[in-house]
Amino acid sequence: MDRRRSLWLTVIFISLLSSAHSFYLPGVAPRNFQTGDPLNIKVNKLSSTKTQLPYDYYFLKYCRPTKIVNSAENLGEVLRGDRIENSVYSFQMRQEQPCQVICKQKLNAESAKNFKEMIDDEYRVNMILDNLPVAVLRQRRDGIKSITYEHGFRVGFKGNYAGSKEEKYFINNHLSFRVMYHKDPETDTARIVGFEVTPNSINHEYKEWDEKNPQVTTCNEKTKDLVPGSSVPQEVDADKDVVFTYDVSFEESDVKWASRWDTYLLMNDDQIHWFSIINSLMIVLFLSGMVAMIMMRTLYRDIANYNQLETQDEAQEETGWKLVHGDVFRVPTNSGLLCVYVGTGVQIFGMTLVTMIFALLGFLSPSNRGGLMTAMVLLWVFMGLLAGYSSARFYKMFKGTEWKRITLKTAFMFPGILFALFFVLNALIWEEHSSGALPFGTMLALVCLWFGISVPLVFVGSYLGYKKPAIEDPVKTNKIPRQVPELAWYMKPAFSVLIGGILPFGAVFIELFFILTSIWLNQFYYIFGFLFIVFVILIITCAEITVVLCYFQLCSEDYNWWWRAYLTAGSSALYLFLYSIFYFFTKLEISKLVSGILYFGYMLIASYAFFVLTGTIGFYACFWFVRKIYSSVKID
Known part of the structure; x- marks a missing residue:
């Protein structure tokens, strides 16, 4: 049986590794x-921190290629709302391109409204x-000279122009791209190590529009030197013609390809306060060490005292956790539900x-877009083996x-x-016509992973778990349950449970801030x-906090410790x-219902999983602790 189980674990591990390589490694090699x-x-998508609703790039009336082709996306990218498609922007490596005209779009009432809403919600x-x-x-803003980036560029902006009292909407219709490359000293090849853009709003002028050879007087070699805000901006309104242009420049960089993501990972203004986080962790570790030391000394004294009792009368006079040995392993209420959880x-x-x-090994770096989400879904599916085994062991x-009913609940309840x-x-995202809504095919794939x-x-x-021998209790359980005495107010279940969650949360809440920041x-x-x-x-x-509170509970002669x-x-x-x-009310600016x-x-969902x-x-931890202490004392 052990050989068969080892074979299963080997197969799962190999399949996980193959999944990791197939999903994350392609596209990462340097070009x-x-x-x-x-x-x-x-x-890619249009995103906003104010609405959290991504939209497809072509949801707005931008210049479109002849045929829109979706790039191959993994499961994680689809779950994140990424929609990667081709575009009309095309460069030639290390060849400067002055102002290039892409197309002219005439805005109607609907497209102008979409642009204005996107500008209001600060979409990028x-x-x-x-x-x-x-x-x-x-x-x-603090004057420190260092490179920081904002992810993506804004659709447009809202403001006054030429003394107008009314605020108007303006679109960023001219993009000045800058591509940084690292040149190989031995060959003439180069690798791209940076991709920057400076958006600008320019009200382009032209006499007659020629689709094949547009002559735009405001689009020339000097356009790339325009400072944003120094030219007449392009207003967004119905029946307005918007000319989209761009220019591109190339710059050699000392940054090597392996380090090209370093600047992107410093996009946050709030630098990580390393000393503060480490200090908090050290405090938690110190408190945990103190608690563990006190527990060990107290327990050793208790066990020594209990084992030195010579007569039954002395044992009956004793109080504490030894007295409930005949009830401590009594089957709890809703034991099946506990097994499922x-x-x-x-x-x-x-x-x-x-x-x-996997993340520590570099499989789930930010360059592997969607890798983290894909890994979590696949690993959840494969870890179903451990879920069934654990629930069956406790149920037996x-x-x-x-056992089949418990297995069904384990397989279907939480998912x-x-x-x-x-x-x-x-459904709410779909109602908003957002690209974050999962396609039917993806939903079907998730259901197949779940059921299949x-x-x-x-x-x-x-x-496998139910075929194993049942776990034997170290002491026998009495037929008649012992009456639980009146508990002090600080040992009541509600108070004890609420106090117990403070220390684990205190260990993660600083890191939680950065996780929420990265997500939202x-x-x-x-x-x-x-x-x-x-x-x-x-x-x-x-x-440790669970073990400590369980010890105090048993000392109060309350043996209902399972739940x-x-x-x-x-x-x-x-x-x-x-x-x-x-965090929602202090850090986010979400206004939509x-x-x-x-x-x-x-x-x-995240809190429930946590x-x-x-x-x-x-x-x-408590199960191990209770079995350990009751197997260490002599029970008559």
């Missing part, structure tokens, strides 16, 4: 360009060249751990007989709740090594959701 080689710009245009996103060079928690833990390992320990919430949120791979693996794991403020998250350390600290704090152990660590999810509310619903919907994860960690 060498000769002088004059064509460079095709791809366009995202483009890609050689897997590098376009960025706008930004001057720091424990199995699901193991599945989430396995997914999180392996995802972080609780002397359950309907079903998430899928239902996700379906409602996706995850559910069978849960059944396989459950079958369109920044890159790349500190996976530090995140892994925080995850380890989270495991330690969840385990309380799960809820003690899991209550940290409540603080996570409360922090997300605080649909965007607010999306934010809280996704944060509810509850299952931390609850399972606390439960396993």
Whole structure:
């Protein structure tokens, strides 16, 4: 049986590695360009931190190629709302191009309205060249001379012009691209290491429009030297003709290809306060160490005292956790549901751990667009084996007989709740005609992964787990349950559970700020090594706080520890959701109702998953602790 299980684990590991290579590695290898080689710009979604609703680039009336071709996208890109397509922008490597006219678009009432709404919501245009996103060079307000970027460029702006009291809308219709390249000293080839743009609004002038050879008097070699705001801007209004132009320049750079993402990863004004984060982590570690030391000394004293009792009368006079040995392993209420949650928690833990390992190995760097989301989905599917195995092991320990029903609940309960919430949120996004709405094919693919791979693996794991011998309790359980004495107010379940979630949340809330910033403020998250350390600290704090509170509970002669152990660590999810509310009102500028619903919907999903994860960690730690202490004392 052990050989068969090892074979299963090997097959899963190999399939995960192959999935990682097939999804993330293509397109990452450096490309060498000769002088004059064509460079095709791809366009991505229109994004805004104010609405959180991405839109397709051609949702606005921009210049279109003859045929729009969608680039091959992985599952993660589709889930993120990326829509990568070809464009009319085309360069030649290391060949300067002065002002080039692309096309003229006549705005109607609808297209003008779309542009104005996008400008109001501060939408940004995202483009890609050689897997590098376009960025706008930004001057720091604090006067420090360093390069910082803004992701994408704005659709336009709103303001007064020529003394007008009424604010008008203006479109950025001229783009000045700058491509940085690193030249190979031995050959004439070069690699692209930077992609910048300076947007400008220019009201282009022309006498007669010729589609084949447009003569625009305001589009010449001097156009690239225009400072944004120094020319007459192009107003957005119905029946207005908008001429779209661009120019491109090339600049040699000392930045090597392997380091070209470094500047993109510093897009955030708020630099990471390393000393503050490390200080907080050190405090958590110190508190955890103190708690562990106190627990060990107290427990050793208790066990020594209990084992020195000579008579039954002395044992009956004793109070504390030894007195409830006949009830501490009594099957809890709703034991089946507890098994389901424990199995699901193991599945989430396995997914999180392996995802972080892949990230540490460089598989999930920001250059691998959509890789993180794809890895999480695939790993969740494969970790169904661990979910079924864990839930079946505990269900058999609780002397359950309907293992198939528990297996079905493990396979469908948590994913079903998430899928239902996700379906409602996706319907809201679809109603807004956003590119963030999942296509029917993608939804079908997710359902096939769920029903075709995850559910069978849960059944396989459950079958293997239920065939194993049941976990034996270290002490016998009495037939008649012992009466629980009146508890002090600070040992009441509600108070104890709420207190237990503070320390685990305190271990992650600083890092949580940067994670939320990367998700909701369109920044890159790349500190996976530090995140892994925080995850380890989270495991330690969840385990220790649960063990400590469980010890106090047993000393109060309350043996109903099963569910309380799960809820003690899991209550940290409540603080996570409360922090997300605080973050929403202090850091975000979301004003639309649909965007607010999306934010809280996704944060509810994240908090629920965090509850299952931390609850399972606390439960396993408490389960190990209770078995350990009761197997260490002599029971008559």
